[in-house]
């Protein structure tokens with residue numbers, strides 16, 4: 001998990017039970033350096049993680065069906081276009097044509113709610 005900046009704001013994303021281990025993602029939108037970008041959150045081995053929905057190979061969205069990112073093993077996030085594989089807990093490239101890792105977004109989970117955290121890079125589409 002990325003450590004939030006001290007001045008970051010927690011933005012409610014979804015209920016904890018909407019994210020099942022190696023299951024479907026929850027999509028959300030952020031401003032990344034002021035530009036609207038799609039993002040997604042998943043749960044892997046009990047922990048929640050979020051990334052921009054943008055492959056490091058070619059900047060395309062990665063899901064092969066809406067909100068489906070995990071491969072059949074449930075251990076890798078796979079890009080539908082050319083098969084790049086990323087580690088769900090770090091976003092690092094594991095294999096395939098990726099050029100670096102996924103862009104990680106800080107999350108927290110408190111009292112059954114998952115929040116994403118604003119930073120210098122990430123701001124909400126709408127003010128919280």
Ligand code: FES
Pocket residue numbers: 055056057058059060062079080081082083084096097098
């Ligand atoms: S666009 Fe993702 S592997 Fe090529």
